[in-house]
Amino acid sequence: MSEIENLLRRYERYVMLPWDDRLAGAQRVWFARYDPSQERRLRLRIGEFQTATTDAGHMWKLVDVTDTFAEWMTNHEYKDAYFEQPEDMEMALVDFSDFVADRIRQVLIQPDVDENTVVALLGLASLFGLTRVAELIAKVDSEIPGRLLAFFPGQRDGSNWRLLNARDGWNYHAVPV
Numbered sequence: 001m002s003e004i005e006n007l008l009r010r011y012e013r014y015v016m017l018p019w020d021d022r023l024a025g026a027q028r029v030w031f032a033r034y035d036p037s038q039e040r041r042l043r044l045r046i047g048e049f050q051t052a053t054t055d056a057g058h059m060w061k062l063v064d065v066t067d068t069f070a071e072w073m074t075n076h077e078y079k080d081a082y083f084e085q086p087e088d089m090e091m092a093l094v095d096f097s098d099f100v101a102d103r104i105r106q107v108l109i110q111p112d113v114d115e116n117t118v119v120a121l122l123g124l125a126s127l128f129g130l131t132r133v134a135e136l137i138a139k140v141d142s143e144i145p146g147r148l149l150a151f152f153p154g155q156r157d158g159s160n161w162r163l164l165n166a167r168d169g170w171n172y173h174a175v176p177v
Helices: 003-015 036-044 046-055 068-074 079-084 086-108 133-143
Strands: 029-034 059-064 117-122 147-157 160-163
Touching: 003 029, 003 036, 003 046, 029 036, 036 046, 036 147, 046 059, 046 117, 059 086, 068 086, 079 086, 086 117, 086 133, 133 147, 133 160
Parallel strands: 029 147, 059 117, 117 147
Antiparallel strands: 147 160
């Protein structure tokens, strides 16, 4: 069985378990970790994760953040200056992190998203070097009504998560699928 097939099978079993609605926001986050080289295979099978969710009696919403940096930069007042001197963009990246969090939050607060909904977060690799996943999730975790499923291309060593297997990881208490 392939890595993505194994991840899908684990997810199918996990999403069927009863959900405790008394959990804090940070405890409602699930990380579906996979090797970064499997990104395209995961994307091809994302519909099967949706099917597993609906078969378990839950609703599904997908948030793909892959293009958020391009969207943010396209509308940024100082985009031309940043392209000329990219090192000046560092302070503006705080605004980018807020932009991504707002994009996720817009889905989390939709009227049809409730305590029975899995909001799946795809495209985290595109955020590497621009914002930290832990900070992003911390900005939205208080608004998660059901579960936030983060498809995480990287590795996990205990509670230390490394996006794209980079050395710079963080200690996070999300539930690994």
